[in-house]
Amino acid sequence: MADLGVGIVGCGVISGIYLENMPSFAGIKAVACTDIIPERSEAKAKEHGIDAVTPAEMLKRDDVDIILNITPPLVHYDVSLAALQAGKHVFGEKPLCVEVEHGKRLVDEARSRGLAIGVAPDTFLGAGGRLARELIDQGIIGKVIAGSCNLMSHGMEHWHPDPRAFYVHGGGPLLDVGPYYMNALINLLGPVESVVGVTSTAFPTRHVTAEGPLKGQHIPVETPTTIMGMLHFASGADVNVFMSWDVWKHGHPAIELYGTEGTLRVPDPNFFGGSLQYSKGRDEWITVDASDRAFGRPNYRAAMWPAGQPSQANYRCLGIAELAASVTRGTPHRASGAMGSHSLEAMQSVIRSGRDGGRIALQSKIDRPASLPESEAALLWEGGWR
Numbered sequence: 001m002a003d004l005g006v007g008i009v010g011c012g013v014i015s016g017i018y019l020e021n022m023p024s025f026a027g028i029k030a031v032a033c034t035d036i037i038p039e040r041s042e043a044k045a046k047e048h049g050i051d052a053v054t055p056a057e058m059l060k061r062d063d064v065d066i067i068l069n070i071t072p073p074l075v076h077y078d079v080s081l082a083a084l085q086a087g088k089h090v091f092g093e094k095p096l097c098v099e100v101e102h103g104k105r106l107v108d109e110a111r112s113r114g115l116a117i118g119v120a121p122d123t124f125l126g127a128g129g130r131l132a133r134e135l136i137d138q139g140i141i142g143k144v145i146a147g148s149c150n151l152m153s154h155g156m157e158h159w160h161p162d163p164r165a166f167y168v169h170g171g172g173p174l175l176d177v178g179p180y181y182m183n184a185l186i187n188l189l190g191p192v193e194s195v196v197g198v199t200s201t202a203f204p205t206r207h208v209t210a211e212g213p214l215k216g217q218h219i220p221v222e223t224p225t226t227i228m229g230m231l232h233f234a235s236g237a238d239v240n241v242f243m244s245w246d247v248w249k250h251g252h253p254a255i256e257l258y259g260t261e262g263t264l265r266v267p268d269p270n271f272f273g274g275s276l277q278y279s280k281g282r283d284e285w286i287t288v289d290a291s292d293r294a295f296g297r298p299n300y301r302a303a304m305w306p307a308g309q310p311s312q313a314n315y316r317c318l319g320i321a322e323l324a325a326s327v328t329r330g331t332p333h334r335a336s337g338a339m340g341s342h343s344l345e346a347m348q349s350v351i352r353s354g355r356d357g358g359r360i361a362l363q364s365k366i367d368r369p370a371s372l373p374e375s376e377a378a379l380l381w382e383g384g385w386r
């Protein structure tokens with residue numbers, strides 16, 4: 001079966017790792033890229049031996065089967081809708097889009113046209129996510145009754161050259177990094193039923209210190225930067241989600257789940273590998289490393305990471321390869337638009353509850369994605385995982 005052609009829309013920071021990783025994945029092939037700033041797409045095209053085209057030309061190309069939408073969040077809806085209307089499958093970066101209604105519309109549009117729409121984070125399909133799923137499904141900690149997940153830092157303006165999108169409507173820590181935790185939790189526990197939120201904004205402006213044209217400027221903050229959400233899952237589990245860009249340091253693990261028989265520390269869902277820890281009753285922690293599984297081997301260091309910080313598994317493109325394999329086989333894919341739309345509704349409901357008060361019941365109902373067996377995962381790597 002021929003590879004499905006991928007057209008990249010948006011040639012900013014994250015496009016680098018997608019273009020670097022794509023040749024290693026099975027069933028997909030980058031063919032063209034575009035950006036509203038043509039110099040960016042021309043530079044990426046030259047570096048990776050693909051065509052630089054205009055956004056309109058991209059949608060007309062017969063060799064583009066999948067549009068990879070890696071534009072800023074506020075643009076996701078328009079770019080993805082135009083791609084679907086041009087008859088292309090879509091895989092996008094998180095969040096699916098910003099408005100809940102738009103998320104539903106994208107899912108409906110894809111369904112009515114018989115097209116696939118998928119969205120990152122796809123990290124739950126990585127080695128660490130699959131291992132956690134296996135242990136939960138085996139009942140290693142019994143029935144999950146509660147949990148806690150935490151992502152806290154002091155923002156993005158010290159590393160991203162243009163951090164403005166992080167601090168306006170559609171940004172903030174919950175919509176930006178929350179999707180990693182939401183997808184990890186939905187993969188382990190199933191859909192969310194209702195939420196409660198508390199939100200605040202500690203600083204009215206942020207000082208950009210990252211290298212780039214905005215260095216030294218103070219940018220406005222128009223969205224909550226500390227968000228505490230309580231998620232009630234249809235399974236009965238209650239999980240608190242604490243996401244903040246106002247915290248200098250903390251000591252919480254990324255995700256802990258508390259079951260009737262033990263506790264599980266899930267690997268950091270920002271990456272595809274990692275190790276997890278579980279304990280039975282009051283026994284000692286048992287550590288299980290996912291590095292020897294498909295998409296678990298550490299392969300990546302960010303330039304800004306301090307020397308002591310370990311490398312991580314970064315297999316961005318896994319969700320596109322999984323979508324492509326599903327399209328080819330005619331089976332459902334896992335990092336789906338429906339999951340992204342449900343997660344968006346949960347996150348926006350937490351923010352709305354923080355603003356207006358009260359518990360909010362979610363309208364959307366989804367199924368937990370099927371688990372991804374090791375043998376199937378390995379086939380998503382060109383030539384099989386070795």
Ligand SMILES: NC(=O)c1ccc[n+]([C@@H]2O[C@H](COP(=O)([O-])OP(=O)(O)OC[C@H]3O[C@@H](n4cnc5c(N)ncnc54)[C@H](O)[C@@H]3O)[C@@H](O)[C@H]2O)c1
Nearest residue numbers: 009010011012013014035036037070071072073075093094
């Ligand atoms: N930067 C990261 O480390 C990172 C990590 C994970 C996910 N993401 C996600 O990836 C997406 C992009 O992030 P980024 O950091 O690369 O942003 P960025 O601002 O660096 O790049 C976005 C690019 O999209 C282009 N663009 C905007 N509107 C467009 C349009 N209508 N058509 C074509 N191009 C358009 C911009 O000119 C820009 O070059 C976001 O959804 C973000 O949440 C980023």
